[in-house]
Amino acid sequence: MSILEDGYFTLEEVLALPGCPSPEAMRGRRVAVVECGHELPCNPCETACKAGALTVGTPITNVPKIDAACCDGCGICMVDCPGLAIFILDLTRDDGRAELWLPHEFLPLPEMGEAVLLCDRAGSVVGEGQVTKVRQAKRFDRTAVVQVLVPEELAMTARAIALRR
Amino acid sequence: MKQAEIVVVGAGPAGLSAAAAAAQAGAQVLVIDENAEPGGQLFKQIHKFFGASEHRAGQRGVDIGHELLEEVEGLGVDVVLDASVWGIYDGSTVAVASQEYSWRVKADRIVLATGATENGLSFRGWTLPGVMGAGCAQTMMNVHRVLPGQRVVMVGSGNVGLIVAYQLLQAGAEVVAVVDALPRVGGYPVHAAKIARAGVPIYTSYSVKEADGDECVEKVTIWRVDDRWQGVPGSEIELDADTVTLAVGLSPMAELAWVAGCRFLHIPELGGHVPVHSAYMETTVPGIYVAGDVSGVEEASCAMEEGRLAGLWAASAAGRLSVAAAVAAAAPHEASLARLRSGPFGAAARGGKLAMDGRRDEAWGQTLTRGGA
Known part of the structure; x- marks a missing residue:
C-alpha cells in the first residue's frame, strides 16, 4: 500500500523524501520534517523560510527539498503549509524523549502539561505524550502549534495527538 | 430597460475577480447572483489554499473571499443579490428574476461565472x-x-x-x-x-x-x-x-451558455459539457465570456485567474482598454494559471483546455441540439 491507496506515508517513504533531513542532521539540531512528495503546485514553505533551508524553485511543482544545515527549526513553514505536512522535530534532548511540534486545527485545544495520546500516520494510537506548549498567533492564521514530548523512538512515528478527555 | 457595460453572472471567485478586473479597467460593472450572500463557495472554504503567493497561497478561502469583496466594493461595482438570471437574448439582453419582480438589463458584454453543480x-x-x-x-x-x-x-x-x-x-x-x-x-x-x-x-x-x-x-x-x-x-x-x-465530481452549470447559443464540447477532464472558449475566455457567441468552473471544473485559485482574464478582455472589447494594455495586464494571470495547472494534478485541466483548442472546429461543425443560434 502507498499513500495514494490508503492516504498515508510509511516511515520508509518519509525517510526517502527530499524534505526529510538525514538521521545525522536530525540528531544535531531542531529541524523541519517536510512530508510532502507529490508535485503539487505549491510553494508557501519556500516563501516562509527566511533561513533559505527550503527550496521548491521552478517549476512550482517540485517537491520541497530541505537543507537541514540551514534550518533552525523555527516552525514558520509548518504553519504556512496549506497541506499541514510539515512537522518540527527536536531530537537533541538526552532524556530519552523528543519534542515534536504539530500543526493542529481541532478544538478543544490541549492544555499545557496535558497527557495526550499519540497517533501515527494511519491514526493508530502508538503511545502517550505530554504537551509542553500550545501556541497560537495571528501569524499562524488559526493553525495552532502543539508542542509535545514523545518517547524518542516515536519521534518519526507519532504525527497527531488525540485528547483523552 | 437597465443598461450595464458589463454584466457578470455569479459572485463567486471567478465572477468577483472578473468584476474587479473589468472595473479596474474603468468599465461599469453589474454583478448578479441568485444567492443571499456573495462569495460563491469561497466563504465555505475554511482551509488554507495551495499555490504561490501570487495565488494567495496559505490564506484561507474565506479570507480571500472577504478581500475580493472589499476590492470589488472599493471599485464601485454594483452587486445585486437574491436575483436569478434565467435567460440571455440576442447575446446581450439579460433576463433576471428578483424576489418580487422580473427585470431585464442590456449588457455590452456578459461574463458567465455560474460555477458548477455537484454530481449525484x-x-x-x-x-x-x-x-x-x-x-x-x-x-x-x-x-x-x-x-x-x-x-x-x-x-x-x-x-x-x-x-x-x-x-x-x-x-x-x-x-x-x-x-x-x-x-x-x-x-x-x-x-x-x-x-x-x-x-x-x-x-x-x-x-x-x-x-x-x-x-x-x-x-x-x-x-x-x-x-x-x-x-x-x-x-x-x-x-x-x-x-x-x-463528492463524486462537479458539472459545469452552463445552462445560460446553452440558452445563449454558445457552442459546446463534451470534455470529461473539464467536468462534462463546457462552452467552447478562447484564450480570451470568450465563447462562440461574441461578447459572452466564461470564467471559473462553468468553463471547466478546477480549483478556486484557477477560477480567480480566469475571472481576471475574462474581466480584462471583456473590458478591452468594450473599449476600456487597448489590446496592447490588455495583453500586458493579462500576462501575469496567464503565467499564474499555467503554474497552477502544472504537474500531475493539473494534467486533467491542462489536457482538457488543450483538447478544447484542438476540437474547436468540431464544435462549429456540430448540429445544435440544445439552445440554438
Missing part, C-alpha cells in the same frame, strides 16, 4: 434523508453552523471529499470512512494524510453498495469494485453511519 450517485437507499452532496454538508457546517450528521461516510477522495471530510472532523463529526471506486486517492495526498492520521480509514477501489434505514440513513454498506466497476459479492463492509456525503 445512485445506490439503493440514496433517497434516504442523510444522503447529501459534500458541498451541501459543507454549507450546513461552515455557513449555517449545523452539523449534518454524527457518523459520516464520504464517497469520493478528490480534494472536495478529502477537504470536507477534514472539515467534518473539525466540526465534531466522526468520519467513518472515505471510499473511492478508483484504485487511488484522487486529491492531494497531503489532504489524505491529514484525515488518515486523525483516524479516518480510506478505502480505495470501494463503492457504496447501499444505505439502509427506516426513515433516515442508519447503516451504510460498502463493497469492493473490480476493474470493470462491478461490486464484488462477499467483500461487503457494513458501517454504522447516519450520513452519506457525495
Whole structure:
C-alpha cells in the first residue's frame, strides 16, 4: 500500500523524501520534517523560510527539498503549509524523549502539561505524550502549534495527538 | 430597460475577480447572483489554499473571499443579490428574476461565472434523508453552523471529499470512512494524510453498495469494485453511519451558455459539457465570456485567474482598454494559471483546455441540439 491507496506515508517513504533531513542532521539540531512528495503546485514553505533551508524553485511543482544545515527549526513553514505536512522535530534532548511540534486545527485545544495520546500516520494510537506548549498567533492564521514530548523512538512515528478527555 | 457595460453572472471567485478586473479597467460593472450572500463557495472554504503567493497561497478561502469583496466594493461595482438570471437574448439582453419582480438589463458584454453543480450517485437507499452532496454538508457546517450528521461516510477522495471530510472532523463529526471506486486517492495526498492520521480509514477501489434505514440513513454498506466497476459479492463492509456525503465530481452549470447559443464540447477532464472558449475566455457567441468552473471544473485559485482574464478582455472589447494594455495586464494571470495547472494534478485541466483548442472546429461543425443560434 502507498499513500495514494490508503492516504498515508510509511516511515520508509518519509525517510526517502527530499524534505526529510538525514538521521545525522536530525540528531544535531531542531529541524523541519517536510512530508510532502507529490508535485503539487505549491510553494508557501519556500516563501516562509527566511533561513533559505527550503527550496521548491521552478517549476512550482517540485517537491520541497530541505537543507537541514540551514534550518533552525523555527516552525514558520509548518504553519504556512496549506497541506499541514510539515512537522518540527527536536531530537537533541538526552532524556530519552523528543519534542515534536504539530500543526493542529481541532478544538478543544490541549492544555499545557496535558497527557495526550499519540497517533501515527494511519491514526493508530502508538503511545502517550505530554504537551509542553500550545501556541497560537495571528501569524499562524488559526493553525495552532502543539508542542509535545514523545518517547524518542516515536519521534518519526507519532504525527497527531488525540485528547483523552 | 437597465443598461450595464458589463454584466457578470455569479459572485463567486471567478465572477468577483472578473468584476474587479473589468472595473479596474474603468468599465461599469453589474454583478448578479441568485444567492443571499456573495462569495460563491469561497466563504465555505475554511482551509488554507495551495499555490504561490501570487495565488494567495496559505490564506484561507474565506479570507480571500472577504478581500475580493472589499476590492470589488472599493471599485464601485454594483452587486445585486437574491436575483436569478434565467435567460440571455440576442447575446446581450439579460433576463433576471428578483424576489418580487422580473427585470431585464442590456449588457455590452456578459461574463458567465455560474460555477458548477455537484454530481449525484445512485445506490439503493440514496433517497434516504442523510444522503447529501459534500458541498451541501459543507454549507450546513461552515455557513449555517449545523452539523449534518454524527457518523459520516464520504464517497469520493478528490480534494472536495478529502477537504470536507477534514472539515467534518473539525466540526465534531466522526468520519467513518472515505471510499473511492478508483484504485487511488484522487486529491492531494497531503489532504489524505491529514484525515488518515486523525483516524479516518480510506478505502480505495470501494463503492457504496447501499444505505439502509427506516426513515433516515442508519447503516451504510460498502463493497469492493473490480476493474470493470462491478461490486464484488462477499467483500461487503457494513458501517454504522447516519450520513452519506457525495463528492463524486462537479458539472459545469452552463445552462445560460446553452440558452445563449454558445457552442459546446463534451470534455470529461473539464467536468462534462463546457462552452467552447478562447484564450480570451470568450465563447462562440461574441461578447459572452466564461470564467471559473462553468468553463471547466478546477480549483478556486484557477477560477480567480480566469475571472481576471475574462474581466480584462471583456473590458478591452468594450473599449476600456487597448489590446496592447490588455495583453500586458493579462500576462501575469496567464503565467499564474499555467503554474497552477502544472504537474500531475493539473494534467486533467491542462489536457482538457488543450483538447478544447484542438476540437474547436468540431464544435462549429456540430448540429445544435440544445439552445440554438
